[in-house]
Amino acid sequence: xWAKTITTKSLQALEELWQQGDFREPLNRRLxxxxxxxxxxxxxxxxxxxxxxxxxxxxxxxxxxxxxxRDKDISPxxxxxxxxxxxxxxxxxx
Numbered sequence: 417x418w419a420k421t422i423t424t425k426s427l428q429a430l431e432e433l434w435q436q437g438d439f440r441e442p443l444n445r446r447l448x449x450x451x452x453x454x455x456x457x458x459x460x461x462x463x464x465x466x467x468x469x470x471x472x473x474x475x476x477x478x479x480x481x482x483x484x485x486r487d488k489d490i491s492p493x494x495x496x497x498x499x500x501x502x503x504x505x506x507x508x509x510x
Contacts, residue, residue, distance in 0.1 A: 423463055430454065448479045449487055452494035460505040
């Protein structure tokens with residue numbers, strides 16, 4: 417159905433962004449909370465490949481020293497959610 421299609425297309429688009437270097441841009445051209453949204457989604461997506469699951473730690477480590485430099489109201493919240501993303505997983509209460 418539509419959910420599987422969206423899931424597949426989102427992972428394809430995400431991989432394209434990675435390959436194009438969007439995640440290697442200088443930090444002043446990136447948003448921590450947006451990347452944490454990505455890491456949350458990847459971690460709760462059963463179709464995400466192992467490469468993306470490994471990239472999550474790299475993204476966490478990159479942003480950790482910069483959490484309070486910009487968007488300090490939402491970035492730390494998104495970071496913490498990304499550290500424990502299970503609560504947004506459909507399998508959480510099972």
